[in-house]
Amino acid sequence: IDTLSLPAASTWYDANVYLAPYQGTGRYVALKNMCLGTATTAYAYVDDFVIEEAPSCLPPQNLTATNVTTNSVDLSWTEIGNATAWVVEYGPTGFTVGTGTTEPAYSTSTTISGLTASTAYDFYVKSDCGGGDESANSNVLTIMTACDAITTLPFEDSFDTYGTGSTIYPACWSKINTYSSDRPYINTTNYSAPGAMYFYAGTSGTYNIAITPLFDASIPVNTLQATFMYKGSGSND
Numbered sequence: 725i726d727t728l729s730l731p732a733a734s735t736w737y738d739a740n741v742y743l744a745p746y747q748g749t750g751r752y753v754a755l756k757n758m759c760l761g762t763a764t765t766a767y768a769y770v771d772d773f774v775i776e777e778a779p780s781c782l783p784p785q786n787l788t789a790t791n792v793t794t795n796s797v798d799l800s801w802t803e804i805g806n807a808t809a810w811v812v813e814y815g816p817t818g819f820t821v822g823t824g825t826t827e828p829a830y831s832t833s834t835t836i837s838g839l840t841a842s843t844a845y846d847f848y849v850k851s852d853c854g855g856g857d858e859s860a861n862s863n864v865l866t867i868m869t870a871c872d873a874i875t876t877l878p879f880e881d882s883f884d885t886y887g888t889g890s891t892i893y894p895a896c897w898s899k900i901n902t903y904s905s906d907r908p909y910i911n912t913t914n915y916s917a918p919g920a921m922y923f924y925a926g927t928s929g930t931y932n933i934a935i936t937p938l939f940d941a942s943i944p945v946n947t948l949q950a951t952f953m954y955k956g957s958g959s960n961d
Contacts, residue, residue: 783851784851797845813847814848842869845869847866848865875942884917897934909922
């Protein structure tokens with residue numbers, strides 16, 4: 725009926741699953757947890773479980789994004805009721821629902837433009853069933869717009885706005901790694917708090933490479949200089 729993909733671990737989310745798509749004759753409702761991909765474990769918790777009558781105006785499901793560019797994204801969703809109009813609301817990730825930008829839609833797909841490059845956005849869609857009857861919002865969809873080329877100097881990154889941890893890396897930087905780890909990543913060892921780029925290659929011949937965002941062709945790289953604070957752990961690092 726529905727698949728829940730949560731945006732973060734160790735956080736409780738208010739889940740609403742509408743059973744309208746079900747066409748069988750079953751008399752039970754089941755919850756399934758399974759281990760996917762390369763994961764070796766899969767934990768989930770469910771509490772305060774309620775089955776009740778669904779509202780007459782149902783929210784869309786399966787909100788997805790395609791063709792993500794620096795300033796636009798194509799959205800599509802599945803209508804599980806009878807609505808013929810919808811409202812998309814969006815804003816920077818973490819915005820308060822009801823305070824974002826809204827766009828009407830009259831089919832189950834639309835293009836949202838005027839976005840900012842390399843920025844994370846939250847998107848919701850709800851059904852407009854007419855007569856002032858609107859559904860609840862769909863589950864949130866979070867996307868990052870594509871990174872734009874650097875066109876002005878100086879380009880600076882203190883690595884202090886992303887958080888820290890082995891999964892944390894600047895969105896518009898890329899990396900190459902021949903050592904079996906997530907490095908480089910943003911670590912709590914730093915010159916300016918809270919974080920710095922952390923490299924570690926643990927066996928001979930392996931390496932980590934951190935790669936800046938793209939510089940525009942109007943900026944010849946051989947006219948530039950790079951300055952940074954550097955610290956090693958050993959005399960031959």
